[in-house]
Amino acid sequence: MQIWLVELLKGTGKLFLHPVLYYLVFLSGILGVMRVKRERKNFHVRAQDAYFELRQLFPLGFILGLILSIIIIAAGVVVPFAAILFTAGLTILLSLTTNIRWMSPAYTVGTAFFAVVLFAQNNWTIPFFKKAFTSISDMVYPSIVFVLGLLVIAEGILILKNGTKGTSPKLAKSKRGQVIGVHEVKRLWMVPLFLLIPGEALQLPFDWWPVFHLGAERYSLVFVPFAIGFHQQIKGNLPPVAIERYGRQVITLGIMITLIAIAGYWYPIVSIIVAALAVIGRETLALMAYLKDDNRPFYFSKKNNGLMIIGIIPESPAEKMGLKVGEIITKINGISLKNEKTFYEALQKNRAHCKLDVLDTNGEIRFVQRVLFEGDHHELGILFVQDQRKYEKGA
Structure with a gap:
């Protein structure tokens, strides 16, 4: 031994x-x-x-x-x-x-x-x-x-x-x-x-x-x-x-x-x-x-019924609300979403609280909400598929 x-x-x-x-x-x-x-x-x-x-x-x-x-x-x-x-x-x-x-x-x-x-x-x-x-x-x-x-x-x-x-x-x-x-x-x-x-x-x-x-x-x-x-x-x-x-x-x-x-x-x-x-x-x-x-169609692409989440920043409000990659945010504070600009504008209307209508990966609607605090990420820490103009500008 x-x-x-x-x-x-x-x-x-x-x-x-x-x-x-x-x-x-x-x-x-x-x-x-x-x-x-x-x-x-x-x-x-x-x-x-x-x-x-x-x-x-x-x-x-x-x-x-x-x-x-x-x-x-x-x-x-x-x-x-x-x-x-x-x-x-x-x-x-x-x-x-x-x-x-x-x-x-x-x-x-x-x-x-x-x-x-x-x-x-x-x-x-x-x-x-x-x-x-x-x-x-x-x-x-x-x-x-x-x-x-x-x-x-x-x-x-x-x-x-x-x-x-x-x-x-x-x-x-x-x-x-x-x-x-x-x-x-x-x-x-x-x-x-x-x-x-x-x-x-x-x-x-x-x-x-x-x-x-x-x-x-x-x-x-x-x-x-x-x-x-x-x-x-x-x-x-x-x-x-x-x-x-x-x-x-x-x-x-x-x-x-x-x-x-x-x-x-x-x-x-x-x-x-x-x-x-x-x-x-x-x-x-x-x-x-x-x-x-x-051979599969693109999963992460622009959707007509809202914004698809492609990424979540760790420790952000989005992660604490339980949002997942692949889910689609259809409304925020009762406002229907078409692009990132409308998402940001709807979020600014009530910086103390936000309520999201979310279509999960199973196709079912759920509602999440959270009180927002000073210092929280200005877009809740959510990453979306950007539109063509914003992508080309970033590139």
Whole structure:
């Protein structure tokens, strides 16, 4: 137990030596600044603050990482250190495409799997890391694919539980030149895993452990940060509906990958098929989500019966009144609404109190009202799809 505790502490310390940890913090900050800049350009005000993406980076990912680490260590899943090196390098390399969706473990870990197999078969090494390649032999490593399946499951859970939070409103032009609203989510998560690698500290506690082994007799623990990137733009549906459906599909793919990867214990060649399935399956899900959304009519567009809410500023009167994205405000203080100008004029007629007639996402009318205080947002903190002239002026 003392040896295991020391290894846990040493492995945890190695997390802070991993460049991906700091790189993800940097990228999350960049995403937040870019989002705020775009929102101010579209609406002259930002929705979430610039640190929102950074706050989403750790909490849920850490919890999932600890749960998956218990599964990995209990099952005795050992991975070559070369796979960790390749995954880190590919994470940084794919992020340079500026499409953070490519930072999904299906692409980073999946490609790292093929790189390890290729280097092992040709006895290639990387300068400064030759020692990492001395422990790999000419074989296929099903353990990498098993970890890949678990990470894809974690990705789906993060999309399902966290991807719907703070989606960013955005203005765009349709093919006919009309101003429409879309919602965009760009999110980075970090899932740190305790992994067993060939080392010198830990001996085999059981005859059957580890299950996915590399032929070594001693092992070490290392705490490795894995990046998960997610990007989706929704124009034909409510953001939570589209994102939650997408998350469930990714979870299903991850479960399939994990279950089939277990067969690699008996038939290592299956692991190659599974790694290819992970990459192709993940790309197929992204393409299906895009095509399905693209074929839908615009959800956030100008309506004849009122003003549709495309965004709510946090801590604003609108949020405290329980207004939701996708709802339509038909009247304010008894005055029917046609555009933002009439909304603002009707609100000014009674600055102490406002009563709204709201058509919710189910098509039912409800009434909300609130006393207004000095210092409250002059438009209640509601973001609308702007008219053509105002959009072009802002652009």
